[in-house]
Amino acid sequence: MPDTHEDDIALRVRAIESLLIEKGLVQPAALAAIVETYETKIGPHNGAQVVARAWTDPAFKARLLSDATAAIAEMGFSGVQGEDMVVVENTPAVHNMVVCTLCSCYPWPTLGLPPNWYKSAPYRARAVIDPRGVLNEFGVDLPPDKEVRVWDSNAELRYLVLPERPPGTEGMDAAALAALVTRDAMIGTGTVAAGQGAAQ
Amino acid sequence: MNGVHDLGGMHGMGPINPEPQEPMFHEAWERTVFGLFMTTFAGGHFNVDEFRHAIERMDPAHYLQSPYYAHWLHAMESLLVERSALTRQEIDGRMAQLAEAA
Amino acid sequence: MPALPVEQVDGLIATGASARMPDTVPPRFRPGDRVTVRNINPLSHTRLPRYARGKAGTVEADRGVFCFNDTNAHGLGHKPQHVYGVRFAARDLWGEQAAVRDALYLDLFEDYLEPHGG
Structure with missing residues (x-):
């Protein structure tokens, strides 16, 4: 064979x-x-709901950052390849990005099955040694003074990025916000913009 | 194992080229492999670490050139044969039968 | 081996199979500790990427006790042990080409680590 x-x-x-x-x-x-x-049933629309709730519910966000698995389970998302979750928060000072250099580890309950590029050699090779170059390839250009944190999910923890809430969305409710959140923003190879959408 | 799967930091792998509107599975056989993996894994035929290591045991050139779900197929088939759930003869025989019927 | 029945599919997917194990072993390291990654090159399965071997980092989190992939891949038992979230300065991994502020995080089993300078 x-x-x-x-x-x-x-x-x-x-x-x-x-x-x-x-x-x-x-x-x-x-x-x-x-x-x-x-x-x-399972895809990045699940993760987008988690992100939108964290943007609109400070108590939920605090739980999400301290015990991500339990907070995500509150929203009904749990199980295979999301048994032990960590959520990392993007801020004006920090940008987070997730990779699995050894195989294809990815948080299935919140993002679904990973896209091919995430599992392929070019991303897995470069995300750790040249994250800013990779981000450029995805159209994300970060200022030099912003700290980039790369999370190589090499063990049994699975990572979800909590993107920054974009300006100009102050009046929007969680459902409208969720429609703006993309899969790539939750991997950390994208950011969320007010006019963009949506996690499939 | 210092295998080709340990890709972090390597150069020369080319551009990332994300596919817009990517389907979850690109071929019907990929969908079947995913389902067979989940059912045989749940059936206790192997654990996830054995599965990952079976992927790492692939020929390195084949690893880099083959589609992702071919890795899963390789690992699942290797483990099912090693644990005697299937034999090579059965697989080869059934493939010949199916090819003839087509 | 029995086949997975369709009635169990939803429960399986919603529950999964955590590799977390009862917290019965004491941790050797604590957040804030400086650690060095052991330079191991096993022929067998490991979840320690080559690029981190021999490098120094800082423990940021104790993730709890997990089944050890390296033994579980070879029928050698669970060898439960603490896993630590370890932060590495990007320059400590990749040299001057890396941005000075950037960092990389790995989740590392206790067996992969020793005290820095120890």
């Missing part, structure tokens, strides 16, 4: 799937339910 050509992959996957089902090791309904959950 090891060096499977891509042409053979689809066939190989069908073969393994059919064998596992035949042997009673995989229930097709369970497989379908799992995929459906990640395709329809």
Whole structure:
């Protein structure tokens, strides 16, 4: 097997799937339910609700920064690849950015499954050694006196960035604010602007 | 293991190129691999550390050139065979059957 | 091995499987401690990236006790131990090319660390 050509992959996957089902090791309904959950229910719109609430509810924000797992669970988001969460806050002085250099660790309950670039060699290689260059590639240009903190999620903690609330959003409620929050802003490769949106 | 997976700080990997409006899965087989991983993992066939290490044991050139879910397929298949849930002969035989039927 | 039944899917996804373990081992380090990352090069699985080996940092947080990935990957048990959030100055990792204020954070198992200068 090891060096499977891509042409053979689809066939190989069908073969393994059919064998596992035949042997009673995989229930097709369970497989379908799992995929459906990640395709329809879990995604960055969850994280965006967490961020918007933190922007509008100071007591929630305090809980989020001191015990992120519990605070996020209050909003109904928990479980696989979000069992032990840490939220890091962007401020005028600090910008946070998350990577997993060793594999693809990512907070599934709040952001869904990671995009390809997050799991790929270029981002994992450069995020730690050249975070400002990476941010430039994402269109984020930080002043030199702002501190960049890179979080390499190498163990079992999973990280979510709490972006800065953009100016010009003072009158907006949590639902309107959530619509502004992008996935990349919660990874730290983006920021939130008043006119932008939205986490899919 | 000082493998190619330990990418932090390496040069020459190219631009990041985020894909706009990226689908969750690019091919139908990726969706199946994700579901099979979750069900066999939950079934207790391997733990997450064994799974990650099985990815690290991939041929390094193949690791860098293959799509992400091919890593998962490699690790899941390696572990299921090593733990005798499947055999290479069964997989090869079923692939031949499916190819003939197509 | 039994197959995962569809009835258990929602519960599995919502609960997951934390690697956190009962806090029964005392911590060797405390926030504020200076630590040096051990220079280890195991052929086996490790969650210690090469770029941090031999480098000095500061413990910022005790994350609690977790199952040790390095042993659990090889059927060698959970070896529960504290994991620490450790801050490294970017220049201590990458030299003068890094911005002077920037920093990198890793979560490091106690087995990866020794007291700085110790």
